[in-house]
Amino acid sequence: MLLTVGFDGTPAARQAAGIGRYTRELLSALSARSDPFAYRLYYAARGHLHGHLPELDDRFRVRALPLSDRMLNVIWQRARIPLPVQVAAGRFDVFHSPDFSLPPTGRAPSVLTIHDLAFMRVPECTVPSLRSYLMRVVPRAAKRATAILTVSENTRRDVVELLDVPEEKVTTVYEGVLSSFRETPDGEQTDGAVGTRPFILAVGTLEPRKNYERILEAYALARDRGVDHELIVAGAPGWLFTPVYDRVRRLKLGNLVRFVTPSDVELLRLYRAADACVYASLYEGFGLPALEALACGCPLLCGNTSSLPEVVGDAALLCNPYDVGDLADALVRLLGDTELRARLRQAGPRQAAQFSWARCAEETVEVYCRAAGYG
Secondary structure, three states, X not given: OOEEEEEEOHHHHHOOOOXXXXXXXXXXXXXXXXXXXXXXXXXXXXXXXXXXXXXXXOOEEEEEEOOOHHHHHHHHHHOOOOOOOHHHHOOOOEEEEOOOOOOOOOOOOEEEEEOOOHHHHOHHHOOHHHHHHHHHHHHHHHHHOOEEEEOOHHHHHHHHHXXXXXXXXXXXXXXXXOHHHOOOOOOOOOHHHHOOOOEEEEEOOEOHHHOHHHHHHHHHHHHHOOOOOEEEEEOOEOOOOHHHHHHHHHOOOOOOEEEEOOOHHHHHHHHHHOOEEEEOOOOOOOOHHHHHHHHOOOOEEEEOOOOHHHHHOOOOEEEOOOOHHHHHHHHHHHHHOHHHXXXXXXXXXXXXXXXXXXXXXXXXXXXXXHHXXXX
């Protein structure tokens, strides 16, 4: 069986984190398989590329379009010009869009990845213009798609409930974690990269959904109760990030909170050197930083909302991310209980071992085949 898959690789090239990472790792894992498939991949190449395409084998024919992602969005989503995606990708048997929206695919079946419905569940945490756009585009794409992939059971339930999609149309395919997060190099030194002071790590883009203002409030309370750790925030500025810096100033934490934008290698060192990681996001479709912390054996304090409990299982200490007092109590407990931290350091890698990009690719291929009528 030779199945030809059309694929929008734009997120891999245009986005550094989040959906960009999902797309790159899925493509790498698909390329590592020996399926008798051909891939027709295109990406919007005009303008600054924040990500990159991974190395792919010769089954992938890659086409760089002399257009920006914004222009493709205008053509297919805003103006809704019925220009078939085959013009960009070539002929295919099934098409996969990994980023919420679908271009016109003619009569060909399509697979759509919906990562989360945060714009519906926590609309106050979404850029208003983006929310307005997604409210138009995502329901339309979900209706048109032959099959929908979600990255957690929580998002699958949201899609069925909020978008009124038949359950049989939606399949959960979990994300994975890079093997490098599972491996601790012999004799690795971390002090030179992060300093010698004990620290707590928080990971994620500076935006309202990541809940940094409450995390900072809880950190200040924990310091009043004897916690003597620095807080390192690893994340680039996103939407509405200035209130995070304002909160640091109001709480007089300027010399105790450090903001960094680490490379993957530097982030690994931070996970491995931290006494604890706090990931108290208000809503996640999956929550990859939480899984990365577990894989590295970093004791994790995690929010108890959305997909996070199903991802971390019993390998993290859960708290109510909306309750500053509960966050502070959990942080004090985690840093003060050496036995708890030791248990979580052992449980984390075991929990993370259940998730892999190879498995993600295998289950994604199964959905391709079903959508194309091959299984």
